[in-house]
Amino acid sequence: MIPYLGRRVIQSLLILLGVSLITFALLYLLPADPVRQIAGRSATPQTVENIRRQLGLDQPFVVQYWHYLMSLLSGDLGRSYIQRSEVTELIVSRLPASLLLMVGAILCELLIGLTMGLIAAVKRGTTTDQTLMVASFVGVSAPQFVVGLLLLYVFAVRLGWFPIGGYGSWRHLVLPSLTMGILGAGWYARMMRSSMIDVLRQDYVRTARAKGLARGAILFRHALPNAILPVIAMVGIDIGIFMGGIVVVESVFGWPGIGQLAWQAIQRVDIPIIMGVTLVSAFAIVLGNLLADIVAPFIDPRIKLR
Amino acid sequence: MKKFLTSTVAASALALMLGMASARAEDAVDPNAKQGGAITVTYKDDVATLDPAIGYDWQNWSMIKSLFDGLMDYEPGTTNLKPDLAESYEIAPDGKTFTFKLRHGVKFHNGREMTADDVKYTIDRVTNPKTQSPGAGFFGSIKGYDDVAAGKAEGLSGITVVDPYTVKFELTRPDATFLHVMAINFAHVVPKEEVEKYGADFGKHPVGTGAFKLAEWTLGQRIVFERDPDYWHKGLPHLDKVTFEIGQEPIVALLRLQKGEIDIPGDGIPPAKFQEVMADPEQKARVVVGGQLHTGYVTMNTTMAPFDNVKVRQAVNMAINKDRIVQLINNRAVPANQPLPPSMPGYDKEFKGYPHDVAKAKALLAEAGHPDGFETQLFAMNTDPNPRIAQAIQQDLAAVGIKASIQSLAQANVIAAGGDKAGAPMIWSGGMAWIADFPDPSNFYGPILGCAGAVPGGWNWSWYCNKDLDAKAAEADSVVDPAKSGERDKMWSAIYDKIMADAPWAPVFNEQRFTMKSARMGGADNLYVDPVHIPINYDNVYVTDVQ
Numbered sequence: 001m002i003p004y005l006g007r008r009v010i011q012s013l014l015i016l017l018g019v020s021l022i023t024f025a026l027l028y029l030l031p032a033d034p035v036r037q038i039a040g041r042s043a044t045p046q047t048v049e050n051i052r053r054q055l056g057l058d059q060p061f062v063v064q065y066w067h068y069l070m071s072l073l074s075g076d077l078g079r080s081y082i083q084r085s086e087v088t089e090l091i092v093s094r095l096p097a098s099l100l101l102m103v104g105a106i107l108c109e110l111l112i113g114l115t116m117g118l119i120a121a122v123k124r125g126t127t128t129d130q131t132l133m134v135a136s137f138v139g140v141s142a143p144q145f146v147v148g149l150l151l152l153y154v155f156a157v158r159l160g161w162f163p164i165g166g167y168g169s170w171r172h173l174v175l176p177s178l179t180m181g182i183l184g185a186g187w188y189a190r191m192m193r194s195s196m197i198d199v200l201r202q203d204y205v206r207t208a209r210a211k212g213l214a215r216g217a218i219l220f221r222h223a224l225p226n227a228i229l230p231v232i233a234m235v236g237i238d239i240g241i242f243m244g245g246i247v248v249v250e251s252v253f254g255w256p257g258i259g260q261l262a263w264q265a266i267q268r269v270d271i272p273i274i275m276g277v278t279l280v281s282a283f284a285i286v287l288g289n290l291l292a293d294i295v296a297p298f299i300d301p302r303i304k305l306r
Numbered sequence: 307m308k309k310f311l312t313s314t315v316a317a318s319a320l321a322l323m324l325g326m327a328s329a330r331a332e333d334a335v336d337p338n339a340k341q342g343g344a345i346t347v348t349y350k351d352d353v354a355t356l357d358p359a360i361g362y363d364w365q366n367w368s369m370i371k372s373l374f375d376g377l378m379d380y381e382p383g384t385t386n387l388k389p390d391l392a393e394s395y396e397i398a399p400d401g402k403t404f405t406f407k408l409r410h411g412v413k414f415h416n417g418r419e420m421t422a423d424d425v426k427y428t429i430d431r432v433t434n435p436k437t438q439s440p441g442a443g444f445f446g447s448i449k450g451y452d453d454v455a456a457g458k459a460e461g462l463s464g465i466t467v468v469d470p471y472t473v474k475f476e477l478t479r480p481d482a483t484f485l486h487v488m489a490i491n492f493a494h495v496v497p498k499e500e501v502e503k504y505g506a507d508f509g510k511h512p513v514g515t516g517a518f519k520l521a522e523w524t525l526g527q528r529i530v531f532e533r534d535p536d537y538w539h540k541g542l543p544h545l546d547k548v549t550f551e552i553g554q555e556p557i558v559a560l561l562r563l564q565k566g567e568i569d570i571p572g573d574g575i576p577p578a579k580f581q582e583v584m585a586d587p588e589q590k591a592r593v594v595v596g597g598q599l600h601t602g603y604v605t606m607n608t609t610m611a612p613f614d615n616v617k618v619r620q621a622v623n624m625a626i627n628k629d630r631i632v633q634l635i636n637n638r639a640v641p642a643n644q645p646l647p648p649s650m651p652g653y654d655k656e657f658k659g660y661p662h663d664v665a666k667a668k669a670l671l672a673e674a675g676h677p678d679g680f681e682t683q684l685f686a687m688n689t690d691p692n693p694r695i696a697q698a699i700q701q702d703l704a705a706v707g708i709k710a711s712i713q714s715l716a717q718a719n720v721i722a723a724g725g726d727k728a729g730a731p732m733i734w735s736g737g738m739a740w741i742a743d744f745p746d747p748s749n750f751y752g753p754i755l756g757c758a759g760a761v762p763g764g765w766n767w768s769w770y771c772n773k774d775l776d777a778k779a780a781e782a783d784s785v786v787d788p789a790k791s792g793e794r795d796k797m798w799s800a801i802y803d804k805i806m807a808d809a810p811w812a813p814v815f816n817e818q819r820f821t822m823k824s825a826r827m828g829g830a831d832n833l834y835v836d837p838v839h840i841p842i843n844y845d846n847v848y849v850t851d852v853q
Binding site for chain 2: 030031032033036037038039040041042043044045046047048050051054079082083084085089090093094097152157164165166167250251252254255256257260261264267268269
């Protein structure tokens with residue numbers, strides 16, 4: 001266990017290093033000149049050069065990357081070119097909103113997905129099963145900005161049940177969580193269905209049925225706990241999908257998280273923010289995967305960490 | 307008011323300081339205005355910074371104007387200059403010395419009185435290379451600027467604090483735009499102690515002398531301005547509070563406006579909803595239309611064949627059907643025939659420009675030796691409606707035989723191509739077009755049509771450089787006497803007419819502004835399309851549903 005953990009942590013760090021290098025290189029190769037962006041249209045060539053020198057952007061790529069890496073080690077993500085404030089401060093101020101949305105989204109996807117999967121497994125082969133599986137497929141494939149705008153229009157504008165975007169109360173949280181959750185729910189419904197079908201085929205379930213146990217008791221007390229655990233263990237891996245989704249969903253709903261920050265930064269070529277958000281997301285994904293792997297053997301002893 | 311006299315005798319000019327403007331009463335305040343109340347303004351993007359030395363986008367521009375004041379300002383809703391923190395000013399007859407008398411009792415939001423030292427500190431700071439101000443170049447005419455810009459001096463030798471209420475600027479050349487320069491945000495006065503306290507984060511903790519003070523800034527969510535009860539201009543501002551909600555898509559903002567939850571959608575009416583809004587009389591009544599100091603144009607690289615031939619450039623001017631392009635964007639603009647927009651002083655109403663004439667364009671091309679046209683490239687920014695406009699231009703050009711392929715790129719890439727002499731033969735300026743920094747005709751010349759802008763990384767994408775016109779521009783800008791501003795405007799009109807004869811641009815349209823407001827917003831319409839406060843003049847508007 002310990003050597004395995006050590007190896008995984010080193011791997012994770014290498015992944016993060018790779019992500020930082022690739023992102024940094026891509027942004028460096030971008031034809032847009034960040035200095036001109038900062039200097040604005042009225043700047044004289046002298047001002048432009050002066051800003052370039054002060055930001056160290058006249059240095060060769062390797063030197064720039066080295067400086068970035070060194071300040072990164074001390075927890076400094078640099079200063080935003082456009083917003084002129086610490087990237088760390090900008091990300092930290094927006095992280096709680098994204099985490100809250102993540103919790104909401106996970107709750108939604110589990111609640112919807114597991115329920116759908118359970119019903120589909122029990123009603124296997126029926127029209128209900130087929131309808132649910134088609135629905136889950138639609139959920140997986142529907143573009144999130146379409147789902148988001150649709151929910152916003154129906155439940156916020158038409159029915160007025162929820163606020164039209166924004167942040168603050170639990171009512172603000174419902175629609176964006178649902179938008180994110182519908183995507184994940186599709187996956188969970190499918191995984192839950194096959195997991196449940198597997199379990200229902202097991203001998204102990206047949207035994208329970210043979211000894212005349214009530215259907216509900218078999219399903220909820222004996223089958224469900226075994227079927228649900230491997231599915232829940234996937235939540236860690238989910239963070240990757242989640243990080244991809246927040247950029248769109250946060251923009252649609254005006255949710256003040258890091259996805260929205262990233263989207264703005266991309267539009268304004270604010271390189272330090274793009275770097276910062278990419279690294280934070282990569283870190284979350286790596287961490288999620290690591291946790292999922294570590295948790296797995298506790299849930300299913302057949303899995304061995306090597 | 308004393309009359310400004312011009313001396314023809316140079317000797318007398320040395321000694322004489324002739325006064326201009328004076329102890330004017332404070333501007334009248336709208337008698338119908340109601341005091342109190344709060345409004346909500348929405349924006350999609352985060353507010354970048356509220357440091358007047360740094361902020362340079364249309365979103366923070368007006369916000370900074372409400373937090374800070376400059377020596378000069380404009381009468382609300384107009385382009386007429388007036389003294390602001392200055393009570394009066396004097397211009398020496400040679401046009402090279404400007405002396406400002408400051409208003410007494412003006413206080414920063416921290417309670418300290420503003421004095422001439424603050425004015426000097428402010429300009430020294432904005433020109434100091436360490437500040438990285440995008441506006442440093444505006445102060446280039448002040449004595450000592452070159453030394454400061456080169457890092458050889460800490461302060462401008464041309465600024466003298468005569469006494470706590472008098473500050474004197476000495477220039478290296480007569481500069482008719484200097485009063486405008488004193489009105490732009492970069493010259494808005496900041497208190498040294500607060501700047502030093504917050505350092506690079508002053509933009510997040512702005513302290514000025516403006517009508518409002520910053521009450522709250524929750525990153526990514528909202529900014530709240532509160533009325534400064536000690537504001538020196540009695541009776542202003544009318545509103546107690548302005549809340550800027552951040553992170554709202556324009557379409558969501560419009561829905562919320564329709565539900566009465568907000569008052570001003572800061573990003574305007576989303577193009578997809580424009581026709582729907584304008585077709586509804588109830589909503590249309592709440593849209594204020596106004597001019598904008600903006601021109602959208604096609605640049606032609608005058609150093610690249612075949613655009614080095616003036617006849618080809620004139621042919622392009624005649625080929626483009628501007629009316630159709632204006633229709634394409636739902637009439638959110640008016641066709642343009644010259645570089646200056648109609649609301650800019652110096653706009654030549656008599657000038658007819660090039661007509662849309664396909665036959666004549668073809669004839670000109672034939673004269674230029676291209677009877678069968680030629681192939682070229684048209685660069686454009688890749689966000690709607692610019693690719694559509696570029697396609698319309700492409701079709702118009704095809705009608706006269708010019709086959710232009712469209713290069714639709716991200717904004718930064720188009721700007722980079724334009725600033726490279728061999729980069730782009732033609733560029734449609736949409737999304738990057740020039741919007742004036744201050745309402746003066748000279749502002750459309752230097753960086754975008756003058757020789758100074760025709761440098762690598764510059765904004766003169768036509769690479770048009772006419773030394774003769776540069777000299778005429780310098781001559782016009784040396785007419786400092788405000789009484790002669792009419793004459794000066796005429797000189798500028800002539801310059802732009804001459805530019806159009808050389809046709810480095812094909813001006814296409816001038817964007818109009820459409821500000822939508824809630825039913826309870828009051829105040830003159832021109833406050834909602836104020837030429838310098840975009841989207842609106844927060845200091846002077848009010849709400850009708852208080853008391």
